[in-house]
Structure formats: C-alpha cells, structure tokens
Amino acid sequence: MSAWRVPVALLAVALAYPLVFRTNFAINFGVLVLFFAVIGQAWNIAGGFAGQLSFGHAVFFGTGAYCSTILHVKLGINPWLGLWASAAAGALVGAFIAALSFRFGLKGSYFALITLAFAEAFRILTNAVEFTGGGLGLLIPLKRSAANFQFPERIGFYYTILALAALSIAIALWLKRSRFGARLAAIRENEDAARALGIDTFREKVKIMALSGALCAAGGTFYAQYFLYIDPVVVFGADKSVEMLLVSMIGGTGTVYGPLIGAFLLTLVGEGTRALTNAQGLSLIIYGGLLIVIIAFLPNGLIDLFKLRWGRRRA
Amino acid sequence: QAQARPIKVGLVHPITGFLAYSGGQCRMGAMMAIEEINAAGGIKSMGGAKLEALLGDNQAKPEVGVSVVEQMQEAGVSAYIGCFSSAVALPATQAAAKYNTPFVIDVGASDNIVNRGLRNVFRLKPGFNACVDDAIAGLGEINKAAGSAAKSAVLVHEESEFGTGTAKLLAGKLPSIGIEVREVMKHANPTRDFANLALRIRGLKPDLVVMSNYQNEYVLLARTLHQQKVDLAGMFSVLGGGFNYKFVKELPDVAQYMIDTNHWFDPTNARAQAMKKRVEAKGDLFTFEVYLAYNAVKFLADGMERAGSADKEKVNAALAASTWSDHFMPYGPTRMVNGQNTGGKAAILQASKTDIDVIWPTRFASTKAVFPKPRFS
C-alpha cells in the first residue's frame, strides 16, 4: 500500500529518534516539535481543511490545560483521566463557540475574530475567578511518576506526545479520504454550493470545531503536565493562537503533513536563531526575516519542497 | 601554567518581548559581576578558573525557558542565573533540577519557586512575602511618625501573579498598622487608560494609594492620578515597576513624593555607588534588576569558591550553607532556608524632583520621608 508509506516511515523515524539522540536537549526538541505539530494540526483541520480560520484557538488550548489541572490540583483526579476530560471539554467549548457563531451566520474574518474574543474572555475570566488560581496561576505539585503523567525522564513525555501527534495525523489522513473531509473541503470552497448539494453546513462545521477543540485541548493538558505551571496569559494568550496558525500556514494549510513540517522548521529556526546571536532583538529579527523569506519562496508552505521533490501529488 | 577550564554560567532572561527591558537589565548586572570576578582572578579555589557567561533568551515563555536550560546543559553549564518572570522560573528550575545544577534566582517574585523542595534553587533577594512584611513594617513606622496621617488605603495592582500575590498579602496586613483597606482594584496588563480608576479612587477618598504594577502601568497610573489632582497623603508602592531614576528624570512632577518599597542597594556602600556611576556612564539606568543579578552572580561565585570545585552537589551544598555578606544590599549575612535567603530585606524609597532617597530602614536612610505630601490645592 503506497498510501501508507509516508506515515509509516515517519512513525518509524519518530519512534527511533530518542533512541538515537538521547540527550534531554534533543528529546526536549522533539517534544516541542511534536507538541506544536499537534496543536498546529488541531488548527489545521478547522482552518485548513474546513476553511474556518480562527485567531483564538488558544481558547481550546487553555480550556484543556485548565481542565485537567484543576481536576488534578483541586480534586486529586489523575491527569491521565484529566486528559480525556480535557478533550471532552475542548470539544464542548468548540461545539459551543461554533454553534453560536454559525447559527448566526458568522463567516471569514468575523468568525476568526470572534474566536479571539472568546479566548480573551476566557483569559480574563480565569484571571478573575478564584478556583482557577486567578492571576497566580496553578502550580502542579511535583510528583514524578509515569502514573501521574509526570514522567521522571523526558522520553516518557516524548512518546506520549508522539502518540498524540500520530493521532492528529491519522485524523488528517482520514479527513482527506472520507466523506466528512470531502464535505469540509466543499464548505471551505463554497458554502452555498455545498448547501445546494445537501450538506448540512452548520452541523459539519460544528463537528469539525469540536474535533479541533478536543485535539487542541489534549495538547493543553500535555503542556500543563510538561511544564507543571500554567497561568491565564500563557495558555489563553493570543501568542498561542498565533503560534498554531503559524505552524500550520508555514507548513502548508490544508495539507496532512504541513503542521508537522511547519512545527519542525519553526522550532528549528527558533532554536537556531537564538543560538546564533545574543544581541538583544537580533535573533528575532532573523527569525522574522526567515519567515518572510520562506513565504517569498514557498508561497504554499514548506510542503511544496516535498512536492517538488516527489512530484506534485494532488489532494 | 595551564589555564583552568572556564566555568560556564547560564544567564536565562527574557531579552525580547514585553519583559525585554527588565531582562536586558538583569543580563547587564550579571555580566558586570562576571567581568569583575574574572578581572579579580576568577575562582581562586579552582585554580583561577574564569566564569564564562552563556547567554540565553527565554522570551518570557515557559517552553523557551526550558529549551534554553536544556541547550545550556548540552553546552556544559555549571550554574544558572535567571529568570525574571515566575512563569518561566518554575519550569526552568524544574528542568535544571534533573541535573541538580545550581540555579540562582536573581529576580522572580513567586515564593513557589523556592518552596517546591528543589534542592538546586536559591534566591538571595526576599520574595514578595518578605517584601510585603518590610513594606508594612516601614509604612507603619513612617505613618506613625507622621501622626497617623494615613488611615485608609486603596490597593491597585496588576493582574498577574506578582501584583495579585502582593496585593493579597497587603490587604491582609494593612489593618494591622491601622490602615483600613477601602478597596482592592485589579487592572489588566497592559492597561491603556487609568482615567476611570482615578475617578473611582477620588470617589473613595483614601489617604493612600498602594500600588503594585509593572513599569508602564506604574508610570501611567501615577501620571493619571497626578493629572486628575487626586489628593492623597501619599502614593505608596511595593516593588513598583516604574519607580526608578528615569521616571524621576522624565516626569519629575509626577514622581515627586512617591514612595516605593523595593530591592535597593545600600546607598552608604561605596561599591554600590561606584557601580551606579559605571552603569550611568554607559547611559543605562541603575535599576533593581541590575544589582540583583549582579549580587546573585557574586553569591554564586562565593559558593563555588567555597566548594572548590564545579561539582554540582558540592556547589549546592556550599550555597545552602552560605553566610555570604559581601553584597552591597541592605541585607544581613545570608542564611538560606529551603533555598530562600532569610537575611534579605527591602528598602523604602522616596522620589524627590531630582533623585531617589532611601527613607527606611533608618539605618540606611539618606533622608527623612516627606509624608504626608503637600496637597494640590
């Protein structure tokens, strides 16, 4: 089956990576790449596949991070269970925002900005109320054990996020080949035509936002467990939303491997430029400049590099 | 004679983004200390080994902070100095703890950083808990001396961990010195306009406004209260983000009479004054970040000197047992409890139209407080 060649090869490489590059630095790098690939893919299945651009995906990310952390810190619920609860909460928030916005016919930039407004509202609320720790944030007590989703070694985190990344790519692959995915593409291209062909655009959009929200929220839980501290700005801030969109767009929106490629390159460029110079601001000048150069030469995202190499394969 | 291998010290500060200024100031202070130590012959117990700074930018993001820590670990770092923001310090110290690498917090207010039982983490400066205690003690004395001019206060604080934490503690303790808290007001970061806040403060008619905010909001708030001519006995802040020489220079009318509790150098110490001159000669400001980072490095170097080796266990032990007193802060000798120096103390300062003076503790004071301040009318 040639369709399976790419994902299987990628998985093999990813599985072997920490066994070859064993330092914590290398593994941490891998974790970051996969982490961004997961949340980038979460954005991509809504923004790229279904054309529902959002500037506020942090709302799902933060929901996930806070959901499992509150359950864990306040109620003593194991974060592995919390992960599922987070995904459910993310799906719920996704469905809620989508239902509300799409019921009232929001589109394009209007939808993008309303998600941002929701993310801001969530940030301000978490900041204001007590049980989220308010502005103090939430600290997850150190209790190193795999059972506690606090692996003593980074490699444990690596394989966890790898599993999530694999799941996210599997979702994207499935969307490329399924009826649901075809309907999303139709909605992205032309909603009126989609409706004329019997697609319940409202329902499909709510479904994909729920799926995207769930995946993103799972990423949020992972983040909380990896860094053991969250606060409203870190998880609900506009920065996170932009990072997700950037990873996906730089890699190639609407493609299966775009977010992964984007995550890899942006993490690499981020680390690389920081290592390059210590002058204040210079590293980010280079980073931003590289961003522009990438877009200038690869207008469809980095994925084009691979297409050129292996011949154009259409979706 | 063969040169001893240099000892790498990782500086993990937010050099870009919202906290870039503070991060840059931290880095400058730390670098000055490293240069000074090297010029004086390095770590003598280790054959004159020089300190070598590894510079890192944590961008005020937890994930970047951890990356920087790991990257420096690869490069063979012996100790870290950082991180300015608590949100980064928490995961960064945790990452360093895997290797047991000493981590000296120069700035970073949260007490959680040192309370978590990580044996490699040390903080020389007092946490905000201690700062608030000092602020209360000092304010109590100043107020008493003024015949209890202040009987009521409104608290204004920024919304993140630093402001919220500080305000919570203050609200609990102000009544103990006879000051009633009329209201606690939280504001967002950034806030673009304080006109309404000023309005409400005027309506509440407090004697004091007690603030804890970051630099820009600090200045904006002070400016608005001044413009709106809100009459107060005084404006008092704890770790006031914008309270520095620049503020005095740029907005002298606004700054005049403002009182701040902050990390401050001992003004009677000649080395502190010399360093202040050096910094100002470069066109920079001698802000608290500079000397806190400077002293953090010095503290670390002292520990290494006593450990006589870069062995992490030994350095940690030496730091934990430190009694270092060669700083130029208004502190007593160092005494570490769970990584927190309990010998540290904050100072209370007041701005005049041209300068900043220490007004408390009296032992270090360079002038007497003007309190209550003159009324507008």
Added chain:
Amino acid sequence: MLEVRGLAAGYGEIRVLDGVDIDVAEGEIVAVLGSNGVGKSTLNNNLSGLYRPFGGTVRFCGADITGADPVRIVEMGLVQVPEGRRVFPNLSVRENLLLGSYRRGRANRARNLERVTATFPRLKERFGQMAATLSGGEQQMLAIGRGMMSEPRLLILDEPSLGLSPMLVDEMFALIRELNGQGLSILLIEQNAVQSLEAAHRGYIIEHGAVAMSGKAADLAANPDLRARYLGL
C-alpha cells in the same frame, strides 16, 4: 488597427493557443468562433494584457503591445468586456459605470453616462443598487455599459449575449451595429454564431489552437461544413 501574428498562449505548462493570426481593420466588426474551451477567452486575455503571451506579436494602432501592461492597453483604447461580466459587486451600478472611465474618456464622463443609460434604461432603474444583487442579465448590461464608458477604439466583447433574453440579444446585436456605425471597431467572441456572423464583416474560426478558417462573414455563414459544426443547422 489590430494585428496578431503567431500568437502562442496558455496557462503554466498548458499551451492553449499556438500560432494565431488575426487582423481587425479600422471600422470593422470581426467575429471569432470556436467551440467550447478552444481558447477564445485566452486570446482576449492575452490581447488585453491580463496574461503574457508565450510567443508571437500583438500590434495595436501601429504600436507593439505584446505583453504590455493592461493599464497601457486600456489607455490606448483597446478595451475588453470580459466573459463572466466581472462587474464590481460591492459598488453601485453608477459607480461601476464611473469606473469604466477610470483610465480613458474621463473628460466626457457625464455625456457617456447619459449614452449608456439611454442604451440600457434598466441600468438607470437600478442606479443605486449594488452590482452583486443584479440579475444575471442586468450584470451583463452593466459590463457592456462599463466598457462603453471608456470610449474604446477597439472593443472586445467576450460572449456578450450570454444570459440575455432573446429580445435583449437582438437589441445587443443592434447596438453592436450602431456602435460600429459610429466608427468603433469590434472584436466579437460569440457562441451565437448565427447572429454574430450576421452582424460581422469578417470572421475567424479557431480550432486546435490556431485559425482554421477565415473570411467574409457571409461566406463563412454559407459554408456547409461550418453550418453543421457551429451553427447547428
């Protein structure tokens, strides 16, 4: 006034036209026929400068305009009314017409506006309405009106009768004759071969990317082979 020699054009790697020769003389109506997808619109778009030809030359009123900028081409008076109308959906009918004289014919803007609305009274009724909400036929009228606003010297009409009611189609052909009578040269791309050959002086048939046949319109209309293939008779 228009001389096209050996024009080759297409999209990316696809070559649609390969060696097309066409002439339009001053005061002529020339019809271009060809089946669906043969490249008639491609020809127009290359004449108008929207795409750059792969090869060949285009001369207009003595000047070489091969690969020239659309701005310059419009400025010289070669104006296209495109297939699919391409009106400005977010502008009112009036504003659409005003923009017709953006580059040319600005001095006589008021007079030309009168003329267009006299020709299409329907547009006058819809003056303030956004073009997006016009019916298909109304949009077609607007597109032609917009083209007329720029006082073209050579007007290219790409399927102007598309979507017009039979009565309006007749009126449009009458209009084409009338405009031509006033001295305007017209290059007419049409699927309505019968009526366009009736209106035109000469005609070209494009097949497989090149001119397969050309001649007097009346001769073409009488050609039995063509009658079967293009006129459906």
Added chain:
Amino acid sequence: MLEVEGLSKIYGGLRAVDRASLRVAEGAIAGLIGPNGAGKTTLFAAITGFALPDEGRVRFAGVDITGRAPHRICAQGMVRTFQITQPFAQLSVRENIMVGAYLHTPDRDEAAARAEAVARQVGMAALLDRTAAGLTVAGRKRLELARALATRPKLLLLDEVMAGLNPSEIDEIIPVIRGIRDAGVTVFLIEHVMRAVMSLAENVHVLSYGKIIAEGAPRVLAADPVVIEAYLGHGAAQRLAGAAHA
C-alpha cells in the same frame, strides 16, 4: 411533483417575485422563461430554500417544504444549479462531483464511481482531473449540472446551464437532458436559449416583473403576443416561427 402557490420574494421595496404560482408534473421537462431581472433565479432560490419567501407556499412531492433549509430540500430530492456558477474552485472536477455523490453513500470508491459515470453522461470525462478553477464558463456550467446529477435528484432545477454553448453544442446537450428525464428525473429549467426551450420543454411558464404572465406549450407561447412583447421580441419570434416552418 412541485407546486408553488402565491410565492413572493421582496427585496427592499422590490417585489422580485410577485405571487407566482406554478406546477411541475412528475416526469416532465418544464421551462421557465422571462426577461432579465424578471425574478426567475429568485424564484428558484425561494423554492430551494436559499431565500426565505415572504409569502406563499412550496410543496414538493406532496410535502410542504416552505422555508426548509437547502440541504434538507436537497436530501429530499430537489437540487438546483447556479446561474452564476459556484464551483469548488480548488478541487478537481472529480472531487467536485464526488461531493454531490456523497449525499447517498459514505463510501469513497462508490462516490468516485458515481462521479465518473455522471461525468461521462454530461461529457466531462476528459476533464475529471482538472482543477475546477481552470474551467471555461461553459465547462463550469456542465460541472454544475454534473454535481447536481450526482446527488440522484428526483427534481432538477437548472438555471441557464446552456448559456455559453454554441448551437451545435446545445444540440449535443439536449439529448443528455432528455436522457436525464427518461431516467426518471423531473426537470425544471430556466433558459434564454430558445432553441433548447423549444425542443426540450413540454410546458413553459413565463415570468415578467415577478409575475407569471403566461403558461403553455412553447410553440403556442412563441406566437403569444404578450410573450413576444415582454420577452421574445419580434425578431426572435420570427426566427422561431421560421425555424418551426422549416
């Protein structure tokens, strides 16, 4: 099959459709003609749920569907095409048609097979792998038709799908549409190409200024002075008469 009763659609002060009533019998090919801006497209939009009627009712296969959402109406078996074509521009022709085919099957291979069959039926088989954005206007019209057909409709509403075809191409597509009807699909079409209307439709409704002004067999209408005045014009009427005699 389709019954429209007293349907109106009002835009601002304009009655784009004004109390229009009509019926389309099962298994028929019915036509809708009328001058530009008469309200034909608007009527189609109101029937298929794209525009909410201000007055009147629409019944399809005996069920009142007034105000139902377009996707539900489509699922019930009534599909429209768009006069101003609405392709899924970045998708290939095959993928475009598959979207329609997916209405009745979740299976990818089955949908692909259906798409190919439909493409062959409307003469687009050679274009299956083209991106829809690169199609000519006429190509897009066919794509509209193909996509709609792929949903296996009972009633097909075609809005000027023959515009942009030359006479001989129209002659080619006429049997295709007849074939569709013969396969059991009722067809209701808007068309300005009288050649097609005359040879396809059994019954034609004439809309003018939003109102139905005439109805009947095309040949009868072609000679009806009201229709000639409002729609055909004398030239076209003569040509039609000529063609009928020839």
Added chain:
Amino acid sequence: MDATILGAAVINGLLLGGSYALVAVGLTLIYGVLHIINFAHGSMLMLAMYGVYFLLVKAQVDPYAAIPLMVVVMYAAGYGMYRALIGRFSHGKDENILLITLGLSIVLENIALFFFTGDSRNITVSYSDRMIELGPSLVPLPKLVSFGASLLLCAALAWFIARTDTGRAIRAVAKERHGARLVGIDVEKILAVSYGIGIACLGAAACLLVPMFYVAPTVGHLFVIVAFTIVVLGGMGSFLGALVGALLIGLTESLSGLFLGEALGQIGISLIFILILLFRPTGLFGGGR
C-alpha cells in the same frame, strides 16, 4: 453609583474610543482591500511613535507640528513596504500577506528593541498636563485633541473612499481585481496606495498619542487587538463603522471597568463584540457578503 462618576466615565470612554479610532481607521482600510488583518499595524504605529519621540527630543519638533511630516513619511513607508515586500512576496494569496505582515511585525519590533532597547520613554510637552474641565470630568488636553482629530480623520477617509476615483478604484480592487485591470486600474499600485494610506493614518495617530502615552517596542500590541476588534465590529472597510465601533468599545471598556473593575472589565470588550456580531454577523456597518 454616583451620577457624576458615571458621567465622567462616559466622557472618558468616548475619549478613549477616539484614540482607538485613530489606530483603527487605517486598519479598516487595509482590511477592506487586502482582506487580511495587518499584523504589522501595531509595529508600524510603534515606529511612528519613536519617530515622533525623536523628532521632539532631537530636533525639538512639537508632536502636533510633526503631523504633516509623519503622515508623508509613513505613507511612503507603507507604500514602499507593500511594493517591496508584501505585494511581491505574497504571490496573490491573502494568507501569505497575513504571514508576511506577521513576520514584519516581529522584525520591526525587534529592530526597535535592538536600536532603542526595551526601555519605555515618556515625554512632557507644555500641554501634556493641561487639564480641561468637561462637565463632571477633568480631561487632559491631548486627549481632547486626539478625539477631534480622529473624527476628522474618519470623515476625510470616508469622503475619499466614497467620492474619489481612487477611492472607488480601491473598493473595486477589493472585490474584483480581474475586472479592475480591464478598466485600466493598476491593481498593484492601488493595493500599495491603500496600504500606504492605512499606514499614513498611523503617522497622524502617533503624533496624537505620544503626548499622552509612553513609547516602547511593544507599545503597538496595546492598540492592535483592540483595533482588530473595532474594525470587525464596525464592519470591515467601513470608516463610519470604525469610528462608531471605536467609541462603542471605548465606552464599553470604560463602563465595564467602572462596574466590574479594571481587570475583569476588559471582558466587556469581548462580550459586546461577541453579542453584536451575533446579531449583526457582518459588523455594525458591514455590507453584505
């Protein structure tokens, strides 16, 4: 609650909204034409503010006197930036314009950091603390001036877009580029002009903001999210919408700050935004689409 406080809060809110409008008008123009959010808007404002600051500090040019110069300079900067980078590198894809402006914002912000350090600067001019009594509230003069100026700016732009040929061409290009080329509009130039005008507005905005605000490399962030919100709320591309949206947001921020506290009060902006969009999905003054 005291009526005078309420009255004063209303005035504060409107004035605050006025300064938001300054930033939002240019954004709405760019947004309407390029269909993207100009992420570089904040950093261009920041650069303009540094320009005004240095003009005052190094050349003693009063900020208000600097308006004509700053408008021209920023127009040129915007026009040039579009021609050299955005237009050329985006390959006609809206999405890429978004990314390029994002990249630009990172670059510009850090160039400022590199050259000017992260320090924030404040200026004092003779009128910066001049207070005007306006009913129940004391208002700093610069705030009042900026309010008036923002009204003027919105009106001027609205007139320009509605009544001039260039304005019509800008709107035409926004929706139908192919058609625009065929009437002889130089589409690339119009895009660059639109971008230039959008950025030129920031030149004026900077002159009006500097007397009452601080200047720092990140100062743009302060206004930019709010400005996005305003642009969308008002209906993209509508100047009246931007103005009304800005006043509404200013008012909401002020009143919800008063009733909910300054921190939680920020939620008012998001909520009013969400609510209004739910009932008017294309913004207050947005046309169809």
